[in-house]
Amino acid sequence: MQLNLGLVFGLCLAASSALADPITVNDGTHEVTLPDTPHRIVALEFSFVDALASVDVSPVGVADDNDPARIPDEVRDIVGDWTSVGTRPQPSIEAIAALHPDLIIADLDRHSAVYDAFSAIAPTLLLPSRGEDYEGSLRSAALIGKAVDKQSQMQARLEQHRASMADYARRIPDGATMIFGAAREDSFSLHGPDSYDGSVLQSLGINVPEVRAQGGASDFVSLEQLLGLDPDYLLVGHYRRPSIIDTWNGDELWSILKASDGRVISVDPNVWARNRGIMAAEKIAADTLAVLDGSFEQID
């Protein structure tokens, strides 16, 4: 018996020395302890995939809205294939459990209510993504770097990111007003300065007009209010064509808009609205610079 105990003790000692130290991350609402470096990660928002890709980590499962093309090529090239676990608002708990994850990264806004179900499957980080601004998304990325035990690599990537954004900001002339809006066939919602893309634009020295005081990340507007804001550049992500912008374009009032002389630019809604994160911000910055120097190729 004593021999057996000694054997077990010895084995344990051997095992523990082979394992890395546990990782503890505080996501702001919970203290999450990971017994080991996670290798089977499920990401339930696009910005989390962006953060993982930034440190060369591939998630096994992603809530990709059943359409992997919504995640930019740059990110997909790094992380490769994953298993879809459904849509971001309604991920499948069964599909997540079937992947036997050792870390789930969920969105504070969308998934707080199902946190317990997730954490019964695997340690779960609840990080802000939807409705979060630029700086907030970088904070989330830093925490993800810590959780996957690549803290120093993430810090280096973030520093590189800040340098490259500062470079963009230097090349982008100050003072232009620009705003992005998502257009569907019957509604147009503008992303103000507190939105993700709005705060990225502001960090680049672009003026993003405020739709209303204490407004949310996005606000529905009518043509009249858009005319009232009258930005120098109007960037439009068309979720469906013909969108409401195409309808407004045919109206004689449209010509009142300053931007109507060729500065209403259609951009990729996947980059500007759905994705947030390190690479998304860099793409937004590159798009912005191209729009301002006239080299931007509009998407249909």
Added chain:
Amino acid sequence: MRVFWQFTLALLIAAALFAWSLSAFSTFAIGRADVLSALTGAGDTTAAKIVHRIRLPRAVAALLIGATLGISGLLMQGISRNRLASPTMLGVTGGASLGLAIVSSGLVGASMPGGVAAVIGGAVAWSLVFLLGTAWSEEASRGRLVLAGMTMGALCAGLTRLVVLLAEERALGVLNWLAGSLSNIRWTDVQVMGVVLFGSFVVGALVAPSLNLMNLGAESARALGVRLRLLRLSVFAAGCVMVGATVAVAGPIGFIGLMAPNISRLMVGSDHRILVPMSGAVGAIALLAADIAARGVAFPAETPAGAVTALIGAPFFLILARGLR
């Protein structure tokens, strides 16, 4: 004579609200001169153009849609002999929204104009409610019909949410539309609603005498020469078109069809020949007022007028339901 003054009063209120809605809550300074030149179509200032192209059709549409909803609610209450009946309470609005959501989400291969889908959806929901609520039987209780209608409304709302979730890409846009909004009305919408409202008045005028006899009970009305089946069928068909058109143009706007006929009844009594135009007038005023309020709530961002009508309508329904007990 009293009725004459009541209509005059309604007209004055509508005119005042109409004028206010043309200049209220704008980021542009819209002056009286802009409004006047816009009305004649001659203005070439930005403000005048905005009034003419955006605010005028919106205000006219609010009046037309409100009037249509008011009359549709009156007709529904008339044939079901139930003051709680209305497009929303009978599930017609919910069915129309579901029909429109299914078609516009692109989930089904079938492509048809949104208005047609809304009319079909409303007709299916209404038929089911009347079957479940045994609305045609004399002994049917008020509660049963309303219960069936609310159940159908909840079912349709659930299915609509499912459609929205399945078509996640456009969820936000559909959700905005599902709250009932007048923010993107065009002149073509106004033309459609003008035709629909004209038809509503015609149907209303034709069925009003029969609905007066229905006040005595369905059997008595039949004995007095009312062709019940024809009456029910024509109100059913007209109601589906009326509600379907409003849903297709502005999304589901609740409670106007419930409130307008009941307020009108308090004002002018129970003669449907007077109730038809009065319900139209009250509905028109109610929706225009709700739309102005909806623009003011989070100015300058848009909020849906349907949210405002629900805010006022829900307590109204509770008071009415208690009063009828």
